[in-house]
Amino acid sequence: MYVGTGDIRKSKGLSKSFQWDGDYRLPGIDLAGPLQLDLKVTNAGSRVMVTGPLKTAVRLGCTRCSEDFVFPLEVDLEEEFLPVHSEEALSRAKDLLDGTFTFENDRVELDELMRQEIVAAFPIQVLCEPDCRGLCGECGANLNQENCNCSSETSDSRWAALKDWTKGSPPKSEKKRKK
Numbered sequence: 001m002y003v004g005t006g007d008i009r010k011s012k013g014l015s016k017s018f019q020w021d022g023d024y025r026l027p028g029i030d031l032a033g034p035l036q037l038d039l040k041v042t043n044a045g046s047r048v049m050v051t052g053p054l055k056t057a058v059r060l061g062c063t064r065c066s067e068d069f070v071f072p073l074e075v076d077l078e079e080e081f082l083p084v085h086s087e088e089a090l091s092r093a094k095d096l097l098d099g100t101f102t103f104e105n106d107r108v109e110l111d112e113l114m115r116q117e118i119v120a121a122f123p124i125q126v127l128c129e130p131d132c133r134g135l136c137g138e139c140g141a142n143l144n145q146e147n148c149n150c151s152s153e154t155s156d157s158r159w160a161a162l163k164d165w166t167k168g169s170p171p172k173s174e175k176k177r178k179k
């Protein structure tokens with residue numbers, strides 16, 4: 001997604017608004033709802049500033065039960081774009097391997113900025129619900145949807161192991177006694 005900056009190029013301080021409200025395909029991100037942008041694009045002299053809110057929803061896979069779920073998010077964009085051939089951009093590009101956003105040909109490209117900001121807004125724990133019960137380690141059943149039989153056996157097996165242990169001890173001592 002490009003925003004033309006030719007109309008604000010003339011002098012520092014000029015700005016324009018840029019809105020988007022609708023479907024959008026953002027490479028590398030599974031958007032689950034419309035993308036909403038209400039941006040201000042400003043000529044800040046040697047650079048172009050892009051500021052304003054981004055609202056959307058993404059489809060994520062729960063790390064516990066692997067079911068997809070929709071995660072709404074809102075981020076405030078605030079990023080500067082340097083002209084690609086400026087000395088500052090070149091020296092920064094040498095110094096920093098991480099992203100300095102650049103622009104050329106009187107247009108600012110927003111996809112990479114949006115992608116980075118959306119990924120940064122993902123929840124720390126990607127869970128469909130905070131108390132997602134996940135999948136049964138034995139049969140793979142989604143424990144949010146059903147209680148499988150092995151889930152009780154699994155919890156039983158801890159007690160069973162304990163029983164075996166307590167059961168196991170006496171025979172050993174019996175053997176010792178027999179010796």
Ligand SMILES: [Zn+2]
Pocket residue numbers: 062063064065066067127128129132133134
């Ligand atoms: Zn889950």
Ligand SMILES: [Zn+2]
Pocket residue numbers: 136137138139140141148149150151
């Ligand atoms: Zn199971």
